[in-house]
Amino acid sequence: MSKILFVMTGVDYWTLADGTRHPTGYWAEEFVVPFEIFEQHGHDIVVATPGGVVPTVDRSSLAPEADGGRETADHRAEIISTSTELNNPVELEGAQLADYDAVFYPGGHGPMQDLATDPTSGALLIATLDAGKPLGVVCHAPAALLAATRPDGANAFTGYRLTGFTNAEETQAGFADRAPWLLQDRLTAAGADFTEAAPWTPHVVTDRTLVTGQNPASSAGVAEKLLTLLP
Incomplete structure (x- = not known):
């Protein structure tokens, strides 16, 4: 049995290019699906956020049309409301990597x-x-990867093959022309080898011990791949 640290956003908004705050947080599918996969395999999960705040779900991610229908949306909402781990996060600032066997970052615009x-x-x-x-x-x-800067100024993920939410998906979601920056562009500028599949299709990329998923539909694939890498 392994212990997995879920690092999650601590904010409930995303500042757009015009300065307005778009309500957001983490995306339900990207927490619930991996959470259930890891739990079903007997692994322990600890949630950490900046400051230890309880993470906020993006309400649009629980809409039936965004979440596989009413039954799926209701199930995920129930997991979110009853999860002891999610509702009692630890402070990210005090989390010690030595205590964990793996680290997982769910998405949403919050990060x-x-x-x-x-x-x-x-x-x-x-x-x-x-x-x-x-x-x-x-x-x-993967926006979090942008903060992984070594003392020499280089990004730790330079040269890694990875994926994340694409420019095409951000455009189709209606935010590309409102965002202060686009994730695909910033990761590419940081030196990552960014790959993409057709919008909204599952796409998982593994490079060494890093496993990335392009979109919500990739959440299960990332979790299943991580299972094979756990000690």
């Missing part, structure tokens, strides 16, 4: 606001890479 510039998260990501521990990151959560 674009806080984790993209969070030095504690960035240091944890670097430590996870350097320790050779499995690291899973889904959808918009």
